[in-house]
Amino acid sequence: MRPQSLTLVAACLALLAPTAPAAVPQAFGLPTSDGPVGAADLLAKVRGCDPVSRGKYRTDDFAPRTVPVCGTRDAVFWKADMDIDCDGRPGRHCNRAADPLFAPVTAFQQSDGRQLSAETLPYIVVPMKSATWNHRDSGVLAGSVAAVIYRGRVQYAVVGDTGPDDIIGEASYATAKALGIPADPRTGGVASGVTYIVFKDSRVKPIEDKAEALAVGERLAKLFVRN
Numbered sequence: 001m002r003p004q005s006l007t008l009v010a011a012c013l014a015l016l017a018p019t020a021p022a023a024v025p026q027a028f029g030l031p032t033s034d035g036p037v038g039a040a041d042l043l044a045k046v047r048g049c050d051p052v053s054r055g056k057y058r059t060d061d062f063a064p065r066t067v068p069v070c071g072t073r074d075a076v077f078w079k080a081d082m083d084i085d086c087d088g089r090p091g092r093h094c095n096r097a098a099d100p101l102f103a104p105v106t107a108f109q110q111s112d113g114r115q116l117s118a119e120t121l122p123y124i125v126v127p128m129k130s131a132t133w134n135h136r137d138s139g140v141l142a143g144s145v146a147a148v149i150y151r152g153r154v155q156y157a158v159v160g161d162t163g164p165d166d167i168i169g170e171a172s173y174a175t176a177k178a179l180g181i182p183a184d185p186r187t188g189g190v191a192s193g194v195t196y197i198v199f200k201d202s203r204v205k206p207i208e209d210k211a212e213a214l215a216v217g218e219r220l221a222k223l224f225v226r227n
Helices: 003-016 039-044 173-178 210-226
Strands: 075-085 123-127 145-150 153-163 170-172 190-199
Touching: 039 145, 039 153, 039 190, 039 210, 075 173, 123 173, 123 190, 145 210, 153 170, 153 173, 153 210, 170 173, 190 210
Parallel strands: 075 170, 123 153
Antiparallel strands: 075 190, 123 170, 145 153, 145 190
C-alpha cells in the first residue's frame, strides 16, 4: 500500500476511535485512583446517623450511654473509644499475667477449632445480643469485615468476639497496633476518635485469613464509597 493510503487509513481510524471517558470529580465522593480507599473517603460516608440500635451504648463501665449504632444500606457503624481485647489464644503479650481480665476463649474460633489470637489477628468486638441491638439482624456475623479508622489510618479487621451487652468500642491487640494505638491491655487504648464500619453480610472464611480480610475489605470499601 502506498504511503498516502496509509495516512488516510490512520486518520479514519483516529476519528472512529472512542474517546476516553471524562474523569469523575472527587466532589462526587469517588476515589480518584484504583488505590486503597482513604480514611477521609470512608468518614465522609458516615457523617450522619440513621440509628439501627434501639438505644445507645456505654464506652466503659458506668459511663453514660452516648453511642448509637448507625446504619446505611450496606454497612453499620459507630464512633467510640477503643479498649484492648487480649482474649483468646495466649501469647507473649496477651495472657493472664499481662491482662487481669484475660479470658482464654473468644466468641468465634479458627477453622482448626483453636481460639483466635488477639496478638496476631486484627478483629473487633461487637456487643452481645440485647434489646438495644442484635448484630445478626444487621448482617453482622462471625468473620464479617470491618474498616476501623483512627487518625487517618484504615485497618481492615473481622468480627472476632462479643462483649458486654451494654458496652461498645473494643478491638484486638493486633488491630490497635496496626492503627498506632497503645495496645497494652492494662494501659492501652484511646478514649475517643475511633470509627468502626462493618460491611453487612460480608464474611471471611476462614476467619483467621488476614490476607482475605484485607482483599475483601478494600473491595467493599470501594463499593461503599462509590454508592
